[in-house]
Amino acid sequence: MIIAILTDWFRRSNKSERLWLLAKIEFKLRYYENKLGLLWALIKPLMDIAIYYIVFQVIMRQNVPAFASYLFIGLIIWNFFIESTGGTIQILNTKKYLYEYSNMNKLEIYVSTLLSNSIGFFFNFVMFLLFYNLLEKDTNYSSLHTLWILPLFINLYILSLAISLILSNIYVIAKDITQLWTVFTSFLFFLSPIFYKLDTFKERLPTFDYLNPLAGIIINARKATMEGANPDIKLFAWDFTYAIVLLLLGIFLLNKLGSKAAEKL
């Protein structure tokens, strides 16, 4: 069904163009409205890194090698996830002008907004590669395994799209989801291996690398970009399945609840 939708998109004339147009405009609105513009896309993860570095490496002495890079890759994945899920809960409200006057497919609104976030992600990822290769000491340079980031990112994209669909469509009938999700994500943040040493995380929270779909993506991204190794394929397949199942639920909710967005919001 998803493949049918996707092929339909690319075959039918202007849809891919439209997605890109909407993504570009969304990106511009996001970054060029501020004085510092695109710099914010960089400043935010850098500031986060500084905080966690001080707490976990200086005060608590975790002794993770190349900890700044370790944080960097974890945080940009986390930030993409948060911007694409929590940041889009009200998307059917803010983008109402797109579907209120025509029979446009609502799924396009999601895909384009996440596409715009993806531009930010890859900007950050390039910064990460520069940082890792030029500034980080005592590490190997990036290897070809870094390319694994692409399938891992597709996994992250589908997962974020799925959760974005689920949350924003629940928002149509229950606005409380915004508060609930805020609480849930702060749980998830501490239950993801973003700033912990991986061994400690696995030891204290066994099965969480499987239970939390984001954990697997972060673990595998580090393997590919920092350890120069292949990702854990079993974990990757598990997370991908996780994302697809959630996406199906999201599309189901979009058809069930999202179709009423024009009258309810």
Next chain:
Amino acid sequence: MTKALAIQAKGISKTFNISEDSHNTVKHRLFNLFNPPRRKKVEALKTMDFEIYKGECIGLLGRNGCGKSTLIRVLAGVFPTDTGKIDIYGSTLLMNLGVGMSHQLTARENIYVSASVLGLKIKEIDAIFDQIVDFAELREFIDTKIKYFSSGMVARLGFSIAVNAGADIMFLDEIFAVGDMKFQEKAIRVFESSWIEGKTVILVSHSMDVVQKYCSRTAFMKNGSLVYFGDTDKAIQMYIDDNH
């Protein structure tokens, strides 16, 4: 000769569940946590079937609150129906005082976004871009965000996009009330010269002259039901009788 269908509606109906929020204060809300607000059912559209063919200009008459706007939203695919099935063949555009535009975007961006939503490719939009801008008489403000526009300017821009980009099926809700007299004349001229031909148009208007002049068939609605659908003169007569 068989005519191609534009819209086919079978047994469609629409009921709104409106909640009456009587718990206005926090205290009131807390005490009534398990006593949800009362709900009221409003039958906006009662079961109806009809077909609209490609290239037709259909009038839609009825007094305020009879369900005209709900009907065109359902036909445009913006609202889902509760019962029945509706087939829409082509892109739709619903137009009242403005088409879907974001106030955060500039006029230029809005033109590209709206035209793209209507199914045009970027190259096609490039080709008609100047035409849209000149028709709307907004050349100097093209890179201004439309939140700084006057309501007349926004309406003109919307109208101009709709005229030049156009969808396969257009729903026009009292559109001849847009802009000043000069713009209205221009709008009517364009409507006559290009819209009537080729496009499917559903026209909602309280102006009998407009409906009589352009519509081949006209529907008359009362209290959510489709009372009559056919000859324009007869529908107008029914509407006039209803108003007395």
